[in-house]
Amino acid sequence: MTQIHPPARLLMGPGPIDADPRVLRAMAAPLVGQFDPFMTDTMTEAMGLWRTVWDTANEQTFLVDGTARAGIEAALVSLLEPGDRVLVPVFGRFGHLLAEICGRAGAEVHTIETEWGTVFDPGQVEDAVRRVRPRVVAVVHGDTSTTMAQPLAELGRIAHEHDALLYVDATATLGGNAFHTDEWGIDAATAGLQKCLGGPSGSAPVTLSPAAVAAIDRRKQVEAGLRTADDVAPRGAPIVSNYLDLAQIMEYWGPRRLNHHTEATSMLYAARECARLLTAEGVGTAVARHVRHGAAMLAGVRGLGLEVYGDVGHKMHNVVAVRIPDRVDGDAVRGALLEDFGIEIGTSFGPLHGVVWRIGTMGFNARRDAVLTTLAALEHELRRAGHPTEPGSGVSAALASYEANRDVGP
Numbered sequence: 087m088t089q090i091h092p093p094a095r096l097l098m099g100p101g102p103i104d105a106d107p108r109v110l111r112a113m114a115a116p117l118v119g120q121f122d123p124f125m126t127d128t129m130t131e132a133m134g135l136w137r138t139v140w141d142t143a144n145e146q147t148f149l150v151d152g153t154a155r156a157g158i159e160a161a162l163v164s165l166l167e168p169g170d171r172v173l174v175p176v177f178g179r180f181g182h183l184l185a186e187i188c189g190r191a192g193a194e195v196h197t198i199e200t201e202w203g204t205v206f207d208p209g210q211v212e213d214a215v216r217r218v219r220p221r222v223v224a225v226v227h228g229d230t231s232t233t234m235a236q237p238l239a240e241l242g243r244i245a246h247e248h249d250a251l252l253y254v255d256a257t258a259t260l261g262g263n264a265f266h267t268d269e270w271g272i273d274a275a276t277a278g279l280q281k282c283l284g285g286p287s288g289s290a291p292v293t294l295s296p297a298a299v300a301a302i303d304r305r306k307q308v309e310a311g312l313r314t315a316d317d318v319a320p321r322g323a324p325i326v327s328n329y330l331d332l333a334q335i336m337e338y339w340g341p342r343r344l345n346h347h348t349e350a351t352s353m354l355y356a357a358r359e360c361a362r363l364l365t366a367e368g369v370g371t372a373v374a375r376h377v378r379h380g381a382a383m384l385a386g387v388r389g390l391g392l393e394v395y396g397d398v399g400h401k402m403h404n405v406v407a408v409r410i411p412d413r414v415d416g417d418a419v420r421g422a423l424l425e426d427f428g429i430e431i432g433t434s435f436g437p438l439h440g441v442v443w444r445i446g447t448m449g450f451n452a453r454r455d456a457v458l459t460t461l462a463a464l465e466h467e468l469r470r471a472g473h474p475t476e477p478g479s480g481v482s483a484a485l486a487s488y489e490a491n492r493d494v495g496p
């Protein structure tokens with residue numbers, strides 16, 4: 087067997103994307119021990135950097151080791167006690183995932199649904215909150231399955247006026263779309279590195295408001311052999327997972343450094359580097375970059391004569407869903423793009439499978455050359471698949487969009 091040698095790829099789907107080479111370099115840095123001062127300093131630095139990315143003053147801002155789903159599950163199983171009512175507004179696949187995880191945590195799950203390709207009006211959420219009186223409202227910010235981004239600004243107020251906590255899955259949006267944890271009154275939010283944040287999957291940034299921390303800490307368990315009598319006795323139902331027990335994970339990241347798992351050191355380096363790059367660029371500038379390159383991709387696919395799916399006014403900046411033209415085999419075109427150009431674009435789930443492709447412009451790949459190369463290659467494969475396009479129409483439309491949005495972002 088030879089050393090691992092992956093093919094060169096340009097990952098232009100809905101995530102994962104190519105990690106920024108600086109993140110890959112950070113991951114190759116040497117390991118240190120769990121309580122080495124360098125390790126604990128790096129954890130503390132990462133907490134500070136991620137507070138900037140999340141736009142929060144939350145002390146409890148840290149990483150869960152695992153993919154984005156580990157962050158989601160950690161937040162929900164730590165917040166929800168068996169029998170708690172939870173409201174999940176569902177507008178795509180990931181909303182169903184939140185509902186499923188809440189159910190497994192023993193919560194009484196109530197969902198409201200809106201047609202795929204649309205988002206909720208805050209009034210619809212408020213009506214449901216009045217009716218259900220949940221302890222937690224759990225919602226996805228950007229659901230990559232439909233490309234829609236749910237406006238969040240009102241939801242914190244709505245939840246708090248009815249004594250509920252607000253949890254948000256920001257995996258697909260953070261770093262590429264505005265996200266203001268404190269201003270929007272979000273109590274718990276989680277993400278993953280492999281979308282707009284420019285890293286590989288495997289680390290889940292988390293932030294928790296003081297109210298969320300209080301709700302979780304009351305369930306703190308005493309781990310035999312590790313914790314002493316001065317640890318608080320739990321007053322709530324035990325958290326069903328040990329690995330994803332945020333009460334314990336907070337103590338590991340906190341000043342006492344109480345051992346829980348062995349922090350995934352290389353992923354910590356990666357997550358620190360993702361946040362360092364974003365804060366050096368400026369989070370607002372990174373969002374503007376996603377706006378500009380996302381707009382160019384949108385103009386480009388329209389230039390190719392493709393129809394865009396869903397309510398474009400509520401689309402995430404970083405991904406577009408395009409209808410696969412009649413008589414074109416969507417999977418065959420995707421396969422040819424990969425085979426001939428090394429470019430990956432996304433298929434779709436559930437009701438949208440075979441109906442749309444999803445094309446991302448996110449993280450390290452929210453770049454002009456990546457956008458133009460993808461459009462040129464797609465045009466070629468569409469023509470080969472028997473779909474007529476005017477030569478150069480996608481690239482020209484994208485270039486015109488870049489020109490028009492000169493002042494929008496880098």
Ligand SMILES: *Cc1c(COP(=O)(O)O)cnc(C)c1O
Pocket residue numbers: 101153154155156180226228229230231255256257258278287288
């Ligand atoms: C991509 C995505 C995830 C992915 O979770 P992983 O465990 O990292 O695969 C979760 N939620 C949303 C909204 C996503 O877009």
